[in-house]
Amino acid sequence: MHDQSWLWHKRLGHVNMDLISQLNKNELVRGLPKINFQKGKVCEACQVGKQIKNSFKTKKFISTTRPLELLHMDFFGPSRTPSLGGKSYAYVIVDDFSRYTWVLFLIQKNETFYEFSKFCNYMYKK
Incomplete structure (x- = not known):
């Protein structure tokens, strides 16, 4: 039965066991067997997905010699x-030399290259 609970955990997109138990109790998922979903066990895929990466060490010196390098x-x-403005994506650009930051808001992901091209053209004209 333990294997069945893990199978359903994976089928339902790695949701927590409390939610699966609640779905089971309220009979909200057709075909979900009446089995005991154990708390406290850790799914390896869930554990890896929740790990955060380490930050880079802060630099004590500026390695660039001019803006926009x-x-x-x-x-x-x-x-x-x-x-x-109804935009759900953000594209952040930081200049290493000055630490000046630009935030460009986008409606869709595929606008990124176009916005970067506009940004480059704007900067070269200055």
């Missing part, structure tokens, strides 16, 4: 709450 970029989304 090195850019750090990050992209995230979709966020739970869209911006006032």
Whole structure:
């Protein structure tokens, strides 16, 4: 029976055992067998998925010699709450030399390259 509970844990997208027990109790999933879902056991895939990576060590010196020589970029989304303009993604660009930061809000992921191209053209014109 233990193998059955892990099988359903995986089938339901690695949800916690409390939720599976509640679904079972309220008969909300068709075909879900009446088995005991054990708490306290850790799924290896869930454990790996929840691990966070270590941060990079902070640099005590600036390795670049001028602005825009090195850019750090990050992209995230979709966020739970869209911006006032209805955009759910954000593209962050940080200049290594000055630490100046630009945040570009996007409606869709596929706008990233276009926005970066616009950003480059804008910076080269300055």
